[in-house]
């Protein structure tokens with residue numbers, strides 16, 4: 001099909017939707033490092049992981065070999081409510097930028113969670129239900145994951161307890177009400193409801209919380225409540241696996257029109273959308289079938305890839321979770337108080353960390369005012385009001401498109417537009433009022449976090 005036939009939006013038919021998730025670990029020569037027991041430093045066994053996580057999800061977590069994993073029919077049917085998600089050719093943005101580059105984005109914000117997180121939430125809730133559990137616990141930062149999980153749990157009639165980072169709980173009351181609409185109970189973290197929460201409150205009175213802290217509380221609540229398990233919205237191998245649907249759909253849609261991306265860009269918090277978007281393309285690269293330039297984009301104020309170290313670290317503040325080998329800033333790292341753009345987790349998916357260490361991917365960090373400039377520029381021509389997280393990817397997509405303008409190259413750029421930013425208007429407001437500033441942590445700042453890495 002010729003170039004000018006490419007529509008603004010490429011939708012797949014229901015019948016073209018993926019029937020399998022793609023497990024990129026199967027094609028990695030260097031497998032991601034295993035999770036370690038924090039006490040013995042031995043790889044976590046399925047049995048140990050099963051205390052915290054659902055059985056089937058433990059299998060997926062440990063599966064480095066099966067390339068394709070069938071998506072159960074019930075999950076596929078749920079996906080049909082909001083998928084396939086559109087692959088959009090950003091003609092209007094291209095026109096505005098006057099660039100010869102061809103820009104595409106895969107839009108994951110078309111569901112009530114306003115993000116890609118529902119792709120994994122429904123899978124995790126499904127396996128919890130299959131196992132006959134009563135409910136699940138989790139943490140949420142900005143609230144997208146908590147919302148997604150609440151939606152999945154209400155659909156499957158599971159209980160859902162969400163520990164929400166206190167500053168978000170206070171700043172985003174509407175996000176909290178969305179979760180409660182779906183029947184979840186929402187507790188600001190740190191809270192008095194867990195031992196670890198009480199300890200953190202005693203040690204740091206007045207703290208507004210962090211993701212690492214909320215994870216510790218959610219894990220404790222799960223392991224102390226009969227019939228509950230803990231679920232996590234990013235970072236883990238299983239989450240990247242579920243999110244591979246983003247990339248598989250994108251590839252199918254692009255193949256239909258004979259499009260091959262040169263550059264693939266995604267924002268990176270814990271790595272799930274980026275891992276999901278690039279997985280199938282990365283598989284081709286790993287097998288030597290095609291080449292792509294992958295770019296992970298992270299905030300300059302939380303630069304795990306670009307300034308962190310590749311080491312085993314705690315996943316949570318309370319140090320109750322297994323140790324993961326990843327690019328990390330240290331589990332005690334907390335981004336500066338003025339940071340408004342999300343993507344604040346201290347670590348990064350082990351799969352992406354290994355791929356990055358092996359040189360398969362580039363990473364860049366961007367400052368938040370530049371991110372919001374890109375967000376606004378995008379919103380004004382493409383109509384969608386993007387999430388601050390997603391706007392990190394927009395920033396680099398625009399930068400790359402502008403490079404093409406200089407060189408005259410007609411590169412094809414693909415990026416992941418992970419969600420919408422309607423609950424982030426407080427951050428947008430600061431930006432519009434000129435009250436948003438950039439903060440890049442000094443080496444001294446980072447040293448403090450890295451000193452907390454486990455030593456063995």
Ligand SMILES: *Cc1c(COP(=O)(O)O)cnc(C)c1O
Nearest residue numbers: 115234269270271272273389419
């Ligand atoms: C959670 C979230 C992210 C970052 O998480 P990853 O696991 O790195 O993908 C990015 N965008 C949106 C909209 C999110 O909700």
